[in-house]
Amino acid sequence: MKIEVIENVLKYNKDQADKNRKLFKDSMLLVLNLLSSPGSGKTSLILETLKRLKGKKNIGVIEGDISSTYDAEKIGKLTDNVIQINTGGSCHLNASMIEKAISKLKIKRLDLLIIENVGNLICPSGFDLGEDHKIVMSSVSEGDDKPVKYPPVFIKSDLIILNKIDLLKISDFNQNFFENKVKELNPLSDIIKLSCKTGIGMEEWIEWVLNRCKIRN
Amino acid sequence: MKIEVIENVLKYNKDQADKNRKLFKDSMLLVLNLLSSPGSGKTSLILETLKRLKGKKNIGVIEGDISSTYDAEKIGKLTDNVIQINTGGSCHLNASMIEKAISKLKIKRLDLLIIENVGNLICPSGFDLGEDHKIVMSSVSEGDDKPVKYPPVFIKSDLIILNKIDLLKISDFNQNFFENKVKELNPLSDIIKLSCKTGIGMEEWIEWVLNRCKIRN
Numbered sequence: 001m002k003i004e005v006i007e008n009v010l011k012y013n014k015d016q017a018d019k020n021r022k023l024f025k026d027s028m029l030l031v032l033n034l035l036s037s038p039g040s041g042k043t044s045l046i047l048e049t050l051k052r053l054k055g056k057k058n059i060g061v062i063e064g065d066i067s068s069t070y071d072a073e074k075i076g077k078l079t080d081n082v083i084q085i086n087t088g089g090s091c092h093l094n095a096s097m098i099e100k101a102i103s104k105l106k107i108k109r110l111d112l113l114i115i116e117n118v119g120n121l122i123c124p125s126g127f128d129l130g131e132d133h134k135i136v137m138s139s140v141s142e143g144d145d146k147p148v149k150y151p152p153v154f155i156k157s158d159l160i161i162l163n164k165i166d167l168l169k170i171s172d173f174n175q176n177f178f179e180n181k182v183k184e185l186n187p188l189s190d191i192i193k194l195s196c197k198t199g200i201g202m203e204e205w206i207e208w209v210l211n212r213c214k215i216r217n
Numbered sequence: 218m219k220i221e222v223i224e225n226v227l228k229y230n231k232d233q234a235d236k237n238r239k240l241f242k243d244s245m246l247l248v249l250n251l252l253s254s255p256g257s258g259k260t261s262l263i264l265e266t267l268k269r270l271k272g273k274k275n276i277g278v279i280e281g282d283i284s285s286t287y288d289a290e291k292i293g294k295l296t297d298n299v300i301q302i303n304t305g306g307s308c309h310l311n312a313s314m315i316e317k318a319i320s321k322l323k324i325k326r327l328d329l330l331i332i333e334n335v336g337n338l339i340c341p342s343g344f345d346l347g348e349d350h351k352i353v354m355s356s357v358s359e360g361d362d363k364p365v366k367y368p369p370v371f372i373k374s375d376l377i378i379l380n381k382i383d384l385l386k387i388s389d390f391n392q393n394f395f396e397n398k399v400k401e402l403n404p405l406s407d408i409i410k411l412s413c414k415t416g417i418g419m420e421e422w423i424e425w426v427l428n429r430c431k432i433r434n
Contacts, residue, residue, distance in 0.1 A: 029316030037255045038367060039359025066339060068365050085271065089369065091339040121255050122308040123339055131316050141381065142256025149336070150255060152306065159411070164358065167388060170387075183337050 013127055016095035020130025023102070024113070028214040031113045033131035035153055037146075038119030040139040041163040043071045044196035045205070046114055050078040052206050057111040057213060062101045064093040064118045069118065081105055092124040093117050111213050121146070125153040132212065133157075139164040144173045147181035154182055159208065161189045166195040224234070231346055233312035236345025240319070241330070245431040248330045250348035252370055255336030255362075257356040258380040259287045261413035262422070263331055267295040269423050274328040274430060279318045288333065298322055309341040310334050321399040328430050342370040349429065350374075356381040357390045364398035371399055376407045376425065383412040419433045 016021060019096045024031045034042050040146050046061055058076060061079040065073040072084035083101040085093060098115065107113065115131065117124040125134065136157040141164055147154045168175070179191060192203025192208060241248045250257050260421040263278055270276060289301035300318040302310060315332065324330065333350065334341040342351065353374040355363045358381055364371045371377060376391040377399050385392070396408055409425060411418025 001363070037256060037336070037359075038363055039356075065366055067293055067368055068363050070362055089339075091337070118339070119254070120308070120337060120339055122306075139256075139358070140252075141356070141384070145287055148254055148287050149282055153318065167358070172252075 010126070015101055019129035020095055020098055020102070023107070024130060024132070025109050026108045027110070028083075028159050029107055029110055029130040030209075031097040031111055031115065031123075031129075032209075033115045033117060033129050033134045034137065035117050035134060035157065036119060036137035037121045038141075039138045040194050042067075042119070042137055042187055045137065045161070045163065046075060046116060046184045047078065047084065048196050048199075049114070049206070049209065050075070050195050052202065053112075053209075057210075060070040060105045060107065060110045060113045062093075062098065062105075062113065062115045064097070065114055066118060068092065070138050076092065081110065087118060088095060089119050091118060091122075092127050093129060094127050095129050097126060098129045105167075112209065112217070117203060121153055122149045124164045133159060135159045135161060137163055138172050138178075140167040140173045144175070144178040147185055151185055154185045154189070157186070158171075159192065161205065161209045162191065164195055164197070165202075166198045199205065201213060223292075227343070227379065230312045233316055234345035235346040237312055237315055237319070241347060241349070243352065244324050244327070246324055246327055247426075248332065248346075248348040248350075249426075250314065250332045250334060250341075250346050250351045251354065252334050252338070252340045252341050252351060252374065253336060253354035253356075255357060257354045257355055257359065258413050259333045259336070260291060262354065262378070262380070263292060263333060264295065265416075265419060266331070266423070267424065268291070271295075274427075275326055277322045277324065277327045277330045278321055279310075279315065279322075279330065279332045279393050281314070281333055283335060288301065291345050294377065304335060308335060308337050308339075309344050310346060310396075311344050312346050315346045330361065338367045338370055339349070350376060352376045352378060352381055352413075354378040355385040355395075357388050361395040362398075363390045364402055368402050369405070371402045374403070374406060376409065377403075378422070379408065379410045381412055381414070382414045383409050393401045 063084045069084045075082045134157045280301045286301045292299045299350045351374040
């Protein structure tokens with residue numbers, strides 16, 4: 001009984017994700033689904049991206065949280081194109097929540113939509129939102145063993161971002177161990193190391209995004 | 218349909234948790250359920266606790282992870298009383314998993330059982346394991362807004378540990394903001410600030426634990 005219901009939920013989610021995907025494609029919109037533990041720096045990355053691409057790309061942001069509008073308020077200082085989804089306790093975003101959120105964004109005018117998922121390294125990776133790319137962010141302060149302990153999200157992501165590299169100098173984080181484990185799980189993934197705080201590595205991230213923005217006819 | 222099944226799961230879990238609780242009580246065992254995001258330092262706290270209470274208290278550890286035996290191997294260097302639960306992808310421990318794990322530990326000989334839950338600030342707080350106390354650990358590097366963004370786990374915990382306070386000097390973490398938000402959600406909770414790395418604050422934690430260990434007749 002339990003398994004049957006979960007399968008129905010995932011099937012329903014997949015159908016809605018396919019509808020979202022078609023809408024995103026028709027709108028020439030690049031959609032990134034940003035996943036991480038709480039406090040890895042997803043919101044900081046979005047804020048820095050908005051600053052660096054201001055005047056170059058129109059960016060929309062969907063903020064997912066179990067409660068509060070704390071992050072959306074920060075983002076709202078830089079753009080009007082932000083929607084907060086409060087999941088009411090649920091540990092992940094799903095495709096239906098995204099459908100409702102994009103109905104409130106003028107997506108035909110946007111080049112890029114960044115979805116900040118609920119801070120959770122496990123559950124969100126199981127739910128397709130219709131995005132072009134899942135991106136997982138890990139941070140130096142979380143330790144180098146995250147790929148070993150939470151494999152699914154690293155397997156399913158096209159890009160692995162290692163944030164807070166300014167802390168490497170005061171940490172025993174082993175970069176080779178981290179990167180080797182990522183590559184074992186997901187040999188085709190890209191890895192970008194950066195610090196939202198100091199700005200180091202941000203150019204590589206911005207270039208990664210710009211290379212994937214759709215060319216409009 | 219979906220809600221009904223979830224209610225059944227929670228009812229079944231509660232029944233099993235009550236059985237675990239009775240067993241723990243009959244065994245004069247203090248049981249702590251340790252919750253946090255990935256990488257906050259749960260394993261480091263357990264390692265330091267084992268070192269500091271060696272020869273004073275018999276401690277058992279249950280390690281919860283979605284996969285790997287990485288943490289249990291670290292703990293296993295300090296004690297034989299460690300059991301790894303691999304949830305096979307599930308985002309939290311439940312009371313039945315604990316029942317199976319304790320059948321493999323000689324709990325009548327133990328004074329303290331520490332359960333390291335799966336690294337996840339959301340889902341584990343909804344599942345009673347039969348423990349005496351839920352403890353949530355947050356860390357300076359995750360930012361001061363975690364109580365605002367993830368209220369349930371802070372509401373349900375008796376102790377809030379703020380780890381990595383050695384990073385306060387290079388961080389914009391606002392201790393007053395964090396503590397005020399915790400107290401708004403949970404006025405009766407204790408707050409201990411420490412660093413597993415430098416050892417500062419560890420005495421207060423050890424004292425908190427010793428004060429709660431059961432007095433054997």
